[in-house]
Amino acid sequence: MKTKRHAKILEIIRTRPVDTQEELLRWLKESGFDVTQATVSRDIKELRLIKTLDTDGRYRYSTVKLENDTMSSKFHSLFADAVVNIDYAGNHCGD
Amino acid sequence: MKTKRHAKILEIIRTRPVDTQEELLRWLKESGFDVTQATVSRDIKELRLIKTLDTDGRYRYSTVKLENDTMSSKFHSLFADAVVNIDYAGNHCGD
DNA sequence: TTTGAATAAGAATTCAAA
DNA sequence: TTTGAATTCTTATTCAAA
Numbered sequence: 473m474k475t476k477r478h479a480k481i482l483e484i485i486r487t488r489p490v491d492t493q494e495e496l497l498r499w500l501k502e503s504g505f506d507v508t509q510a511t512v513s514r515d516i517k518e519l520r521l522i523k524t525l526d527t528d529g530r531y532r533y534s535t536v537k538l539e540n541d542t543m544s545s546k547f548h549s550l551f552a553d554a555v556v557n558i559d560y561a562g563n564h565c566g567d
Numbered sequence: 568m569k570t571k572r573h574a575k576i577l578e579i580i581r582t583r584p585v586d587t588q589e590e591l592l593r594w595l596k597e598s599g600f601d602v603t604q605a606t607v608s609r610d611i612k613e614l615r616l617i618k619t620l621d622t623d624g625r626y627r628y629s630t631v632k633l634e635n636d637t638m639s640s641k642f643h644s645l646f647a648d649a650v651v652n653i654d655y656a657g658n659h660c661g662d
Numbered sequence: 663t664t665t666g667a668a669t670a671a672g673a674a675t676t677c678a679a680a
Numbered sequence: 681t682t683t684g685a686a687t688t689c690t691t692a693t694t695c696a697a698a
Contacts, residue, residue, distance in 0.1 A: 473682090474681095474682070492671085492672065492673090493672070493673065494671095494672080494673095507683075508683075508685075509672085510673090510675080510683075510684060510685080511683060511684075512673090513672095513673055513675085514674085514675095514682085514683085516673090517620065517674080520619070520620050522617045522618065522619055523618070523673095524615070524631065525612065525615050531692090536617075536619065568664090569663095569664070587689085587690065587691090588690070589689095589690080602665075602666085603665075603666050603667075604666095604690085604691075604692095605665075605666060605667080605668090605691090605692080605693080606664080606665060606666075607691090608690095608691055608692055608693085609692085611691090612692085626674090
């Protein structure tokens with residue numbers, strides 16, 4: 473069930489701005505995933521989600537692209553270590 | 568002074584793994600910036616730093632790259648198109 | 663406008679337990 | 681191995697104040 477819950481979490485944060493784990497929890501419950509904050513915290517860690525600022529200055533959970541995972545060595549030198557890319561491409565609903 | 572402190576914060580997190588604001592605070596004090604956690608929290612927000620997982624599964628503050636804002640066109644051509652397409656496909660903005 | 667002290671709010675972890 | 685309840689830890693914000 474964890475796998476399905478993870479997929480649902482990704483769907484939720486992709487389609488709406490979610491700024492706390494409690495809010496994520498509520499959406500999960502609407503989808504039938506009745507878990508607690510402790511579990512959501514673990515899920516977020518496993519999914520490597522991060523809390524970012526959106527363009528309005530509000531916090532929001534987002535997916536990340538880790539440099540190491542997605543960037544070729546050619547480009548590695550262009551960016552500092554530990555720099556990540558946040559993908560806002562799918563998050564235009566409120567713009 | 569805030570500007571200098573911001574620069575120092577970026578330097579600190581670039582050169583060491585920093586996993587809490589308290590730890591960042593201690594490094595700042597070593598560099599002569601004697602502020603409180605409240606200020607560090609604000610700094611982190613202004614710098615748009617994020618807490619990520621490093622490869623060891625430890626939390627660490629990192630800088631981010633906003634795809635839309637800062638990615639070079641060269642980089643963009645290699646990676647971002649696919650990302651945009653994937654994310655766009657999954658984004659329904661009120662349909 | 664920037665900051666600190668205090669507090670509220672949020673998130674990670676511990677410690678069973680199944 | 682996954683989870684919840686409780687707890688601890690961490691971070692954001694409020695409310696002065698300079």
